[in-house]
Amino acid sequence: MNGASELRSFASSDGDLAYLDTGSGDPVVLIHSGYVDHRVWDAQIPALAAHYRVIAPDVRGHGSSANATEPFRWADDLAGLLRHAGAGPAVLVGLSMGGVIATDTVLEHPELVRAVVTCGAATGDFRYTDPWHREIQAESARALGAGDIEGWLKAFLSVAPGPHRTAGDIDPDILRRLREMALHTLSKHTPDEKDRHVPVTGSWARLPEIGVPVLTVNGGLEPDDMHAAAERLAGAVPDGRSVTIDGTGHYPNMERPEVFNRVLLDFLDAL
Structure with missing residues (x-):
């Protein structure tokens, strides 16, 4: 629905950054998860x-x-x-990696943020400890280092159903879309490319600084680590709460978009 031809371009100090800008009113920023792109929000953008x-x-x-x-x-x-x-202060809605970007931004640039919604994320300090995630992370690193694209994709896509389901338990179109976006992003990089991202650290201790409403949304089938981290985030800020969308994993916005959209719109309407 949202083709690359509709994307605008922002000339940053280090190359052009693409973004979709549609609708009118108070600004809401949708920040995608790792290895994909803005199309992960296709069911949210028009709503x-x-x-x-x-x-x-x-x-x-x-x-x-x-x-x-x-x-x-x-x-x-x-x-x-x-x-x-000219879009600040905005509501930041981030999925997985995007949720980390949202919490980083409200900590580092609070004047630009009106509220924060994280999904499948807490802060950049969060690390999974469960064996299932550790195994996926190890296999992903191995496959990327070896240039084994299919091996990497298998590990990446296994996050969608989560530890309690198989790929056959979710809509195959979700996996197709995730695969397509991930392949597009992977094609931009080489196995020996240097990671130039500088993480924001010490974020757990800084959460009480967040003076805007925070909502954490998680799929009910996410690992316990993720739920505990989301509750920690919601409980550490002055105005935080959490919502669980049952029957979904790491991508509740894709698995149950109508429910996710209603949760999000209710939160936005109450601001």
Whole structure:
């Protein structure tokens, strides 16, 4: 639905960053998960754009955005985009990696953020400890290092059903879309490419600084680690709460979009 031809471009200090900008009203920014792009939000963009201005970037190194040639922080990229678009303060909605970008941004650039929604994420300090995730991370690293694209894709796509289901338990179109986006992003990189991302650290201790409403949304089938981290985030900020969408894994916005959209719109309407 949202083709690359509709994307706009923001000239950052290190290459052009792509983003979708549609609808009108108070700005809501949709930040995608790792290895995919703004299209992970295809079921959210029209629902939100009926009421809000929706900005959906391709994070640096993903989709149609430039790779990094120098050290960078996700939060600074997003802050630059919001200033360029005249879109602050905005509500930041982040999925997985995008949720980390959202919490990083409210900590580093609080004047640009009106509220935060994380999904399948907490802060950049969070690390999975369960054996299932550890195994996926190890296999992903092995496959990427060896240039084994199919091996990497198998590990990447196994996150969608989660530890309690198989690929046959979810809509095959979700896996097709994730695969297509991931292949597009992977094609931009080489196995020996240097990771130039500079993480924001010490975020757990800084959560009480977050002075805007925070909502954490998680699939009911996410590992216990993720639920505990989301509850920790919601409980550490002055105005935080959490919601669980039953019967979904790491991508509740794709598995049960109507429920996810209603949770999101209810939160936005109450701001």
